[in-house]
Amino acid sequence: MGALVAVLQTDDSLLRCQLERLRSHVSLQGEGDTLPLAYGFGYYAAGNVLLGKRPSGATAPLALPELVGKVDSEALLIHARLSSGLALKDENTQPFRYRRWLFAHAGTIAGWEGIRPKLLSAVPDHLRRQIAGESPSEHAFMLFAKHLKDDGRLDDLDLDAATAGRALARTVRQLEAWAREAGEQKASPLVFVATNGRIMVATRRAGPLFYALYEGIVPCALDQIGLDTPESDPRVRPHRRVKAVAFATRLLAPNGFIEVPEGSVVAVSRSLQVSVSSLNGP
Numbered sequence: 001m002g003a004l005v006a007v008l009q010t011d012d013s014l015l016r017c018q019l020e021r022l023r024s025h026v027s028l029q030g031e032g033d034t035l036p037l038a039y040g041f042g043y044y045a046a047g048n049v050l051l052g053k054r055p056s057g058a059t060a061p062l063a064l065p066e067l068v069g070k071v072d073s074e075a076l077l078i079h080a081r082l083s084s085g086l087a088l089k090d091e092n093t094q095p096f097r098y099r100r101w102l103f104a105h106a107g108t109i110a111g112w113e114g115i116r117p118k119l120l121s122a123v124p125d126h127l128r129r130q131i132a133g134e135s136p137s138e139h140a141f142m143l144f145a146k147h148l149k150d151d152g153r154l155d156d157l158d159l160d161a162a163t164a165g166r167a168l169a170r171t172v173r174q175l176e177a178w179a180r181e182a183g184e185q186k187a188s189p190l191v192f193v194a195t196n197g198r199i200m201v202a203t204r205r206a207g208p209l210f211y212a213l214y215e216g217i218v219p220c221a222l223d224q225i226g227l228d229t230p231e232s233d234p235r236v237r238p239h240r241r242v243k244a245v246a247f248a249t250r251l252l253a254p255n256g257f258i259e260v261p262e263g264s265v266v267a268v269s270r271s272l273q274v275s276v277s278s279l280n281g282p
Contacts, residue, residue, distance in 0.1 A: 002094065002106045003028045003036070005064065005078045006193045008200040008268055009214075009244035012072045015043075018244050019064040019076075020222040021214070025255045026248040028080035029061050036061070036080035040093040042102040043073035044197040049100060053093040065222075075197045079104040091133030096141045098130055099155060100196040103144065105137035106249045107189030107207045109175060112136045114182030119143055122174075144171040144194060161199040162275065165267035168192055168201045169279045172265075176205075193247055200268040202247055202260070203279060210257040211266060213274065214244040243272050 005026050007018055028036055039062060040053040052068070068076065079094035086092045095104040109115060119139050120128055127142040127149075147167035148154040172190045179188060189207030193200065202209060217239045219226045225239055245268045251257055260266055260276065267275050 001030065001083045001108060001189070002104070003030065003080045003082060003249045004104045004106045004191070004193055004247070006104070006195065006200060006202070006247040007076045007244055008195065008272065009074055009242060010272065011238055011242040012074045014217060014238060014242050015068075015071055015073050015076060016065060017217045017220050017222050017239070018214070018246070019068060020220070021217060022246060022248075023063050023065060025251060025253055025257070026064070026246075027061070027250045027252050028078065029250065030082040033061075034082055036082055038081040038088055038093050039067055039078070040081075040095055041068055041076060041078040042095045042097060043068075043071050043076045045071070045073055049097050049102065049197070051095070051097055053090045075102075075195045075200065077102045077104050077193060077195060079106070086134050089133070092135045094135070094137060096135075096138045098141065098145055100157070101145065101194060103137075103141040103192065103194045105140060106191040109136040109140065109179070109190070110186065110188045111179045111182035111184035115175065115178040118178050122146065124149070140171060140175060140192070141194075143174060144168055144192070147171055157196070157198060159196065159199065161201060161267035161269040164194070164196075164199055165201040165265045165275075165277070166281065168194060168203055169265045169281060172203050172205055172279050191249060198270050200245065200247075202266045204260040204262060204264050204266075205279065206262075208249050209260040210248050210251055211260060211274065212246045212255070212257045213272075214246065214256075216240045217242060245272050245274060
């Protein structure tokens, strides 16, 4: 199992301010305040997709700003590993990256031993070769990539969020079909989030997921901008204009977060328009 937080926003220079805002709203801990075994995060800088992965070993949870550090990016995906079923190594630490895509999964895949050979048979060779670890979540990522490739949109930077959302929904439906064939009756928690740095898509199946829409960061504790800071201050305008969408699997306080309906896919466009639809769509 795992916990995740994701942000898509309009001003890469204000990512740290977004994380400071989220500090007291979201959590990467598990039930009973279980501390993560490892953290990972992915982001975009100067046209590159970058990953930061680290074992925890901490006696207290890391807050988002301290975990990520001084990073500028319009998109960020953070994952905290909460179970010890796999070896603690970078190859098993989420999020996973393939080309421009980042992918994370908060959950498990029941019946995996029966599903794995079918999944490996379904994805093309070049995607199978990208699987570096043992995580079922990384395998699910390659199934998502396969659906994007089937649509001819895997490397399309102008890919619309709705098409990506449908590919992620097909990924969930296929995994569930294979699970039923393996004799699993109970739905697995398939809470997925994927981004190419321009759009973001997420699914909620049998696990918690919330999202929030933000306009502006005034006041901003990090940059010490208050409601009385004059408009002539050059920092104020960017803080007023920035927009963001955030996802989280665990909340410390609601603070504007909306629960994603069970069995839904959420698609966030380049302009941060959010649409929610059924996983059982086309």
